[in-house]
Amino acid sequence: MRKRLLLLYLMVLSMVIVSQAQATGVAVSGTVKSADEKPVEGATVTLLKLADSSLVKMTVTAKDGLFVFEQVAAGHYLVAVSAIGHAAYYSAPVTIEAKPVVLGSFSLTQTAAAIGGVTVVSKKPLLEIKPDKMVVNVDASISNVGATALEVLEKSPGVTVDKDGNISLKGKQNVLVMLDGKPAYMSGTDLANLLTNMNANQLDQIEIMTNPSARYDASGNAGVINIKTKKNKTRGFNGSITAGYGQGRYAKSSNSINLNYRSSKLNVFANYSYNSNKDFNNLHLTRTYYEQDGKTIASVFDQPTNIIFKRHSNNLKLGMDYNLSRKTTIGITGTGFIAPRNIYNASTGFWNNAAGHADSVTTTANTDFNRWKNGGINLNLHHQFDSTQDLSADLDYITYQSSTAQQFFNNTTYPTNKPETDETIKGDLPSKIDIFAAKADYTKTFSHGLKLEAGAKSSYVKTDNTAGYYNLVGGNWLPDYGKTNHFIYRENINAAYINLNGQIGKWQLQGGLRYENTQAKGHQLGNAQKADSSFKRSYGSLFPTAYITYNVNTNNQFSLSLGRRIDRPGYQQLNPFIFFINKYTYEQGNPFLNPQYTNNIELSYVYKGMFTATLNYSRTTQFMTEIFNSFDNITILGQGNLGNLQTAGVSFNAQLQVAPWFSTTLHSDINYKTVRGYNNGDDVKTSAFNGQFNANNQFKFKHGWAAELSGYYNSKDVEGQFRIQPQGDVSAGISKQVLHNKGTIKLNARDIFYTRVTNGDIFYQNVHEHFIQKRDSRVINISFTWRFGKVLSDKPAGRHEGAADEQNRVRT
Template sequence: MKLIQVFLFTLFTLLLFNFADAQTAGGKISGSVLDDAKKPLDGATVILFVAKDSAVVSTLLANHDGSFVFQNLTDNTYLIKVTYIGYKNYRSDNVIMSQQKPVNLPAFILQLAGKALNEVAVTAQKSYIQQKIDRTVVNVGALISNTGANALEVLEKTPGVQVDADGNITFKGKSGVLVMIDDKPTYLSAANLATYLKSLPSSALDQIELMDNPPAKYDAAGNAGVINFKTKKNAVRGFNAVVSADYAQGHYGHNDESINLNYRIDKVNLFANVAYNEQRTFRRLEIDRNYFDANGDPTSSLKDISYFRPTEHNTNIKAGMDFYVSPKTTWGIVYTGDISNANDNSPVYSLLYDKNGGLDSTINTQNTSKSKFNSNGINLNYTHKFDSAGRALTFDLDYIHDASGSNQLFVNNTFLPNGSLTNSQTISDDLPASINIYSAKTDYSHPFKGKAKLEAGIKSSYVNTDNAANYFNVIDNVSTIDYNNTNRFLYKENINAAYVNFNKNFGRFSLQTGLRVENTNGNGHQLGNAEKADSSFVNHYTDLFPTAYFSYNLDTAGHNVLVLSYGRRIGRPNYASLNPFTFFVDEFTYFSGNPFLKPQFTDNYKLAYSYRSLFTVALAYNYTTNVQGETIHNSGSIFISTTGNIGMQKTWDLSVNTNFQPTKWWTVNLYAEVYNNTYQGAFYTGYLNQSQYTFSTNGNNQFTLSKTWSAELSGFYNTGGTYGQFVSIPTGMLNAAIQKKILNNKGSIKLNMRDVFHTFSPSGTITNIVGATATYHNFVDTQVATLAFTYSFGKSTNTPPKRETGGADSEQGRAH
């Protein structure tokens, strides 16, 4: 069946190729737009005039590689004007077309609008949202309210993205998104990823790329697509730096400091980003459970009130060097490091009631923990450009080592309603974990005449993880091993992949199509202990992942564009989800892994219309099999959370995004979507069949008050929806910010108020639990005021951009 699908897909592509090629009659003028570092200026406006009377023939936007092409032209003498925000306008010499022969122009090189100064100055403000054929680009710095925020807080304001109280990320109603930093995976579990993104300041971020259907060049991992954080990069000669510091006050105070350094001399470019933050947050979680007998009559109830007050110290480092061996060859090395330490005192108060609502007993759990996470990664990269046309070869070698651990102490005391102590239990644990990741990949790009390009590459990765769970019962300060829960889990995985990607412009029609094959080999081994036998499992599977994008300009100027796309994705289980260990939260709540998890597969279909990147409307349909998600089942009064294969998920999504300026001083971006999630499949309680519509909106208003003053008002709202067993209720927030530029525009002071009315409170119900119902309610520390200072200095002569990407594209997103 898969071979038939691939055959039909290939045949359809070839037919479209031949059809479109037949539509390109008439003369043609083509070229490209680059900056003075020979970097493509994606989205530059290119205008074609008749030289005699300056009549406009056509207007279009440069493609992602800077290329443009005017089709169906008559013999004449033309002029071309190019504009791009922040750059001087470019006007060509006369372009003569004779006998409708194609004219291929040399690249147009645009110069920065600001003259070279001894210090860096901002020359233009980027728009918040930019639309491309295969992704949406969010410019982080365009929102003042992002000042002082961390990466996770920036993400929750991003169109189409939702972040819950635990830091879990969904994109367009789907979980399982692959999060990357500079085209490299984070190799982290959901919990560790949330911790890392909280430690990454917004001052280090440049853009966020949202790809619900990534091209074949990217790993097929990520059921919901890819979210790629692009960190800031300097491309200027000499020494340049940006320093920032902020203090924020919410329930508790916290502070962030960062510095971005770049030094270029001769053939060597050195760069570094260093960030440190200290934060203490607050969260209160209330869970209400009601228990019933086989006849549906109430038997008892439980109310859990948990307090989380972690204090965290985080340091992030990214440093590297590029060596320009020649104008065509560059070697680079990049080091990334993350050091995080946290202490938490999280008491849990459990109130047990009988069937009549009378208090039966109270359990107070004192949970204290110390945790650490250290990550070190090294990337070696190479780039060779064979010619100026764009033929290039790259390779990346990556090694990453993560080490984490936590020590917890649980003291459970049970009291009768009269306050007398009836039972006391003390449990301690030691949970060390380590992971080693090795990755190698190479990519080749070959442009052809007629604005076509072929890309191909191969990749191989190897991962081994080692997780231990050591539990002890403590009586009279004497610890004895709890063999029922103590164990060790080893997992090894190798993924081999190859891809080919082709794109071509045919006048108004553009095609990008690709095919990726991935071979997965996994081996898990639970070692057991003195009382429990060991166990193991092996997985081997190979799959094909086609992608296709078909774009058509409805007018000659390219203002109205239709895009049809298709892609297939895979969601492999996180390494932690395969770990069969049991982790304690309190006496009535456990987490457990599932070594029998299967990968999930998604087919994504999308039709989109856009007008000059000012207005976009899209209709998407996604079908997923073997959906992975958090599931809750009970063993008596104990709730056990584990990741399971729920069954099938269907998602319909209609989204609209628009940018406009009501006045010169007011810019608006609005995003809204309606989606429906349907889940069907065998479940603990029988057959799960849930479906619900969700409305979500996100907007921001930017106000230019003067040359040095600006302000912003932004927010989001979500009506709630269904996500497997979980049904959430409406929530949202409103943010406000103001900025003052100082020190000749080299510095700025910003004041930001997040969640002004403290309305963000993720809550809902948990369905399909045998003999029980449950609701949850979060009170989160999101009402935060931040005062921030930023200062930039250096020299402003452009140089070639440095390589900061690596080859490990999906493994880190599944670590631990």
């Protein structure tokens, strides 16, 4: 398969190069007018490739509203128009052939009023379907008010989140999650905590890419999810304040302030949010142990657990961009958060014998006080040599620091005369992650439309994790060397890529190749009972990508994409020591865990830009997944390379304007997965269908009123040893523009019927584990947003200022 991908890549690359010689250039012109037929001067007009919305040319309208693009190669394009005080305009697909083209007049709708100097931006659609990605506009959904970033992801098309916060895309785990175009460098529980501490108020868009180009890191076998935070692009001083309150079983609060000043040379921005959240997690676990025949019950462990979470998070983002000249911009961005979290856990575990009688009862009470903080700084440069080539560079330093104080109290009683036992354990778990990254990207567009992209990246990560556990014996805390450990991990990844994009008639062709080399070292420090241990890893690989798009006509388009990706083990997953969860459940890393590799192929059809159908297939080798094992009635959760995973699926997306006041977005994913592997002496063979269905209905009424009715449903799913039962939810909301369109009030109810319940089974060795998990997901939220500021009337300072949107897409 790898050789076939490389061969296809070389073929596409050759066709792209040939396309340069076959293209010709013509003039494309048109005019821009307002709704009252007056010419609009100073409007920014951009010519975009239909295949990937990449920038081709840009200009500004003259006094009479006229614009002209010179030397445009034959192909299929979109024209985008933006002007202060008007809604953004996107044309229907435009086909350029051998003759000059006059596009006629584009009419802009005035949807922003200069009331008190405030600009109110028109509402974006919930979903934007593009050839290389799906874009979710977070503010377009009323039901996102009061939600966390993780909850917004959970209801996004094709995305699922399991009971532990692990994210899957189209039925496949191991998604590369990026924040403003930069990898989060976190996975599993740590990533879930990070996204839980972010509020929907902070988010602008979520970009979902199932087969990203060579420009992106090769990590993430399921694809890439890029979470873009808000950054105001309006010239002048402006901002917004949002205050929100939610009530489920417990109260929640989300508040934010966004400030921005943008002139012809300088852009300064500051975003701050404070979120307070009290939540619960009720988990009922039943483990049934069987004899060797697999049918006769030996014992049953039944444990209901009630967990209370109290979270407070402070998030801050500060930044500045400065135009040194019309061609060069430098920028600096600082980010950080402080997120204390307290967890209170109470459970009662019943050990029952085969006859159903209690052998023992263990009552557990534990607390977990966590203090998590983060800081990061980014330095960036963008230089435009001329209208055809530019260079961007980024330097990043990010640090995460966490301190956790745990305490467990276990009391075990017996129905016989055997005396009860008590044990008290405390844990001190400091952790630190330091990340250094540097990258540079170069883009060159040739005269006949051939586009070259090339770049390099290097990252260095160091993690330092300590787990100190102590037992209370005779009033003294004594070290538990069996659980205490100190793990240091270092990883250096160096990468380089090249990508070519061109067009031959109705064919849009793109080929890319990325190489990544990984050097890793892990060191487990010893203690009084355990010796030191260490390991080293060194591996490199090529990751080709290829895209072929055929534009039948302006209404019909077919696309084929192929790619190869990698998933590396999480830092903590390689730690060989045991982590204490509770008396009967441990977690253990695996220093022999190997990366997994995935080959993806997708075939898509788009009709009129409003209906999309996609067929996809992927094959993953050295499939990494959670693996459960049982030893002496203790369950140990770890990670392992189970075998091979194959996934085949079909997805449909439709965006329909049912009536002038009613639009709907429908999305469905149907996948068939098979896993073949081997674990602890047992063959693992699973296969199942899984479906995910999303619906979002938007209603727009007079006098600033709007409403939403949305929901999602996930069918039964199988993932390795897991079997997950169906779940979903229904949400509704209303909104009203107030204060002369300077304010918005939103009210919503999420998970109205309380159906977002995780219910599943795990099968391992001679154990069948059943669990039911409920959270504080049924919540009523209300929020108020006030927009303020003054818009500058001066015109953009030329070509570079007009390209700010493209810069932000690359750099932020």
